[in-house]
Amino acid sequence: MATDRLIKTGRAAPSDEGLATYTRAGAAFVLDAVDARARENGLTTGMTLADARAIRPGLVAIEADPLADGALLDRLAAFCERWSPAIVLAPPDGVFLEIGATAHLFGGESALREDITRRIAAGGFSARVALADTPGAAWALARFARGPVAPPGETGEHLAPLPIAALRLSPPAEALLNKLGLTHIGALIARPRAPFAARAGEDAQRLLDEALGRAPPALVYRRPPPDLFALRRFLEPLFHADALMIAAADAAEEIVAGLDLRGVGARRLALNLFAVSGGRRRLEAGFSRPETQVKALLRAFREQLNAAEDDRTFEFGVEAIRLDVLETGRLREDDGDAGDARLIDALSARLGAVNVRRLACADDHWPERAAASAPALTDAPAAHRPPARPRPLKLLARPEPIETLAATPDGPPRRFRWRRVQHEVARAEGPERIAPDWWEREALTRDYFHVEDAAGARFWIFREGLYARETPTPAWFVHGFFG
Amino acid sequence: MSASLPSLPFAAASAVRASCPEAEDFSGVFNVGAALPRLSAGRVHEAFPAWGGEGAALLFLLGASVPAGQTVWVREAAASAEHGELYAPGLSALADPASVLLVRAQKRVEALWAAEEALKRPGARVLLELGARGKPIDLTATRRLSLVAEAHGASALLLRGDCGRPEFMRAAPTSSAWTRWRIAPAPSRTLHRDEIGAPALTAELMRHRGGVRPRTLDLEWSDDGFRIAQSRRAANTNANEALGGDLAPALGDGPADQNWPRRAVG
Numbered sequence: 060m061a062t063d064r065l066i067k068t069g070r071a072a073p074s075d076e077g078l079a080t081y082t083r084a085g086a087a088f089v090l091d092a093v094d095a096r097a098r099e100n101g102l103t104t105g106m107t108l109a110d111a112r113a114i115r116p117g118l119v120a121i122e123a124d125p126l127a128d129g130a131l132l133d134r135l136a137a138f139c140e141r142w143s144p145a146i147v148l149a150p151p152d153g154v155f156l157e158i159g160a161t162a163h164l165f166g167g168e169s170a171l172r173e174d175i176t177r178r179i180a181a182g183g184f185s186a187r188v189a190l191a192d193t194p195g196a197a198w199a200l201a202r203f204a205r206g207p208v209a210p211p212g213e214t215g216e217h218l219a220p221l222p223i224a225a226l227r228l229s230p231p232a233e234a235l236l237n238k239l240g241l242t243h244i245g246a247l248i249a250r251p252r253a254p255f256a257a258r259a260g261e262d263a264q265r266l267l268d269e270a271l272g273r274a275p276p277a278l279v280y281r282r283p284p285p286d287l288f289a290l291r292r293f294l295e296p297l298f299h300a301d302a303l304m305i306a307a308a309d310a311a312e313e314i315v316a317g318l319d320l321r322g323v324g325a326r327r328l329a330l331n332l333f334a335v336s337g338g339r340r341r342l343e344a345g346f347s348r349p350e351t352q353v354k355a356l357l358r359a360f361r362e363q364l365n366a367a368e369d370d371r372t373f374e375f376g377v378e379a380i381r382l383d384v385l386e387t388g389r390l391r392e393d394d395g396d397a398g399d400a401r402l403i404d405a406l407s408a409r410l411g412a413v414n415v416r417r418l419a420c421a422d423d424h425w426p427e428r429a430a431a432s433a434p435a436l437t438d439a440p441a442a443h444r445p446p447a448r449p450r451p452l453k454l455l456a457r458p459e460p461i462e463t464l465a466a467t468p469d470g471p472p473r474r475f476r477w478r479r480v481q482h483e484v485a486r487a488e489g490p491e492r493i494a495p496d497w498w499e500r501e502a503l504t505r506d507y508f509h510v511e512d513a514a515g516a517r518f519w520i521f522r523e524g525l526y527a528r529e530t531p532t533p534a535w536f537v538h539g540f541f542g
Numbered sequence: 543m544s545a546s547l548p549s550l551p552f553a554a555a556s557a558v559r560a561s562c563p564e565a566e567d568f569s570g571v572f573n574v575g576a577a578l579p580r581l582s583a584g585r586v587h588e589a590f591p592a593w594g595g596e597g598a599a600l601l602f603l604l605g606a607s608v609p610a611g612q613t614v615w616v617r618e619a620a621a622s623a624e625h626g627e628l629y630a631p632g633l634s635a636l637a638d639p640a641s642v643l644l645v646r647a648q649k650r651v652e653a654l655w656a657a658e659e660a661l662k663r664p665g666a667r668v669l670l671e672l673g674a675r676g677k678p679i680d681l682t683a684t685r686r687l688s689l690v691a692e693a694h695g696a697s698a699l700l701l702r703g704d705c706g707r708p709e710f711m712r713a714a715p716t717s718s719a720w721t722r723w724r725i726a727p728a729p730s731r732t733l734h735r736d737e738i739g740a741p742a743l744t745a746e747l748m749r750h751r752g753g754v755r756p757r758t759l760d761l762e763w764s765d766d767g768f769r770i771a772q773s774r775r776a777a778n779t780n781a782n783e784a785l786g787g788d789l790a791p792a793l794g795d796g797p798a799d800q801n802w803p804r805r806a807v808g
Binding site for chain 1: 593597598614627633635636639643646647648652655656659662663730736741763
């Protein structure tokens, strides 16, 4: 994959002798990735650069860039979303797809494998694709066999002839097993477990079990797989939002049936659009209470689809859509006012869930932390009692410095200049001393004053730092405005 | 005398009353008996803040409008950037923060759309806070809001920060709002320099589509709503004009009259 990236980005041209990337390992440079030509020429990963150059003087070797490779792998994984919503990255150059629930939509496992290979090759990458019961077995088959499809239940037979390197063992364990003459996985399958684990290590035993499906694999998904999803592929690409809405309605029917079976409603949905060009768009929508109606589920996407219609990504049409249920909620009778919920959903869908919020007073005396707010689609923030002292209606995100003329060192200013305008202080209440918590070393004590200027405008201003104790020159700030 | 008091300011306007379809709303600008502003439901009301009067204008719009179970508060991003974020501890003096749904809109079209959606809830109260960036909203925008508000009996309260200061406005922007106010902060009444009294403001009714004459009110906020501020100026000029002219001698100056209008006259 790394060498494909070099060719695609124009950093290297394919060469007869081969192309490789190298990385520093201790005092030597070793090959990190080799392309097909280099492999034919007898070069393998792990070989030192000096050895490789000795064998093939014409080898093009470029220093590896793990960050770029990682980013590319992630993009590749995102591209693979069109085949399955459950994706696991297997760095440095592998991706697992869980295709149990989607293979039939692509005409079976063999057809799916063809499709994946073809689409990835079209993108300029060489890929080997294998299908098996477990991720470990698929990994092994993709690298050490000619990329077959191991039918369900026959994973063991397919794995048996492969070298033990296919198990992704640690180098010491692999060396040990080779020394013992256990060079093929088949030789390990029948071994008694306890002595094998004692010799080769718990890890080796676990990897073997995972590959054979004896133990559930530990997988970290790129994105949590949806609770429910419905995939729709089109024979001809779709171009119009209206057509996509019809397809989405069809998918939503399936989703609703699934939700009904479980007795839950959808709280969060994602509509994935897969473009013929390879691009992808993900539209999200949330509901303030669990939804079970097709119409309600789709309402949130209408606006977004119209906007997506003009996107350059979809110039050549959309070839598939997938509706994912990201979060479900139990249905309840007393789920608040339906009208309110609908309004919150509509506003959140168009403006973004973070922009539709509920407010509450928080349990903190520090002004910046005394207010809590949460998206209205989530649970409301816990409400606490407001402070007994007057607080401004609006608070500046960041206190703004003001120039002041103070009458007495401890008192409120006589006048101050804020945003280039002079304010005469006509009345002032305070100070209200607010001290930072003891663990906040940086923050200084603030003396807040509630002041009214000659015109009657009211400000919440403070002096930061106790004179002489905390700072030689306390600074003044305006922090909020009263109604 | 106190019984006939409320009808006085509207005597001049009563001739048009019969032809006005919303007769009940006609007297609805002011609470009967108190000559206090009341922003009726089913209408658009707009307030232009004078310099430093954003807070006062919000206080006026919230305090004088018909309370609702939920207030949808739509804020333009430009307004937040200039005047800060809505602060729940301070808001709780005016309304329960839990009853406020805060909507932040990046663009003006989004803000107008959000307000319109929110107005479709019967009896809703929607506050739309417009920032200083961009062109003022036009007649079409206010017309749309008026129609939706009327159809659903919802109150639309517009804080017009989009037109610049009313002091510098060349011509008042056209709009279909039922009432238009100019709100300026006013010094609070206290005896000492080191205490701050109840929030005070000057509300100037610039236009009323129902035909109520323009007038200026000096108001003071207390826990149970607005009351007429008893400043010397108010007693001598505004109240005199607003209340029909024959009341001024009855209204004294100074703090002794704080309880007005609940006190007995005479």
